[in-house]
Amino acid sequence: xxxxxxxxxxxxxxxxxxxxxxxxxxxxxxxxxxxxxxxxxxxxxxxxxxxxxxxxxxxxxxxxxxxxxxxxxxxxxxxxxxxxxxxxxxxxxxxxxxxxxxxxxxxxxxxxxxxxxxxxxxxxxxxxxxxxxxxxxxxxxxxxxxxxxxxxxxxxxxxxxxxxxxxxxxxxxxxxxxxxxxxxxxxxxxxxxxxxxxxxxxxxxxxxxxxxxx
Numbered sequence: 001x002x003x004x005x006x007x008x009x010x011x012x013x014x015x016x017x018x019x020x021x022x023x024x025x026x027x028x029x030x031x032x033x034x035x036x037x038x039x040x041x042x043x044x045x046x047x048x049x050x051x052x053x054x055x056x057x058x059x060x061x062x063x064x065x066x067x068x069x070x071x072x073x074x075x076x077x078x079x080x081x082x083x084x085x086x087x088x089x090x091x092x093x094x095x096x097x098x099x100x101x102x103x104x105x106x107x108x109x110x111x112x113x114x115x116x117x118x119x120x121x122x123x124x125x126x127x128x129x130x131x132x133x134x135x136x137x138x139x140x141x142x143x144x145x146x147x148x149x150x151x152x153x154x155x156x157x158x159x160x161x162x163x164x165x166x167x168x169x170x171x172x173x174x175x176x177x178x179x180x181x182x183x184x185x186x187x188x189x190x191x192x193x194x195x196x197x198x199x200x201x202x203x204x205x206x207x208x209x210x211x212x213x214x
Contacts, residue, residue, distance in 0.1 A: 009058035033170035048101030049149035096201035115177035
């Protein structure tokens, strides 16, 4: 039976960017879980509103992105650091959102949705809720998914808890997926897929559809 999300070991909310101390502690980690919230799904029209980060020690930071903001130097340094793997669920969207909103070129990365599609071929259910339920044993509440993230100065405790929980279980899920992909002989294929994601995200930003179709 799946359990409910626990309380994070540490939780902090920042305006505009991470502070120096959290940036440095995150830079010491081999992998970080990352997610974003935006006003919608169209890059360039729907602005980036929130960036969530979690590490293996369950230290969670939410960074509120202000209206008209276009840079976040500490986030950029962290997300472009070659020594830190950034783990997303459906990285294609988040990588494009970070590039469009803050001019950040994320690298290197791992996408749990791509990993799930390559490894969990026994199921069509590759959403975050189903993935975390099976691999981590935690049931996520997705009730706040469709809400007004643009009111960054007035985000509710429910919204912030939802945002935090969306990243807190990505790292254990990522590790389970790696084990599965290695077992099935698809780990190298998955890694090659991850390197393609920034290109696909850029095509999405430029409104190219079906680029690889006949």
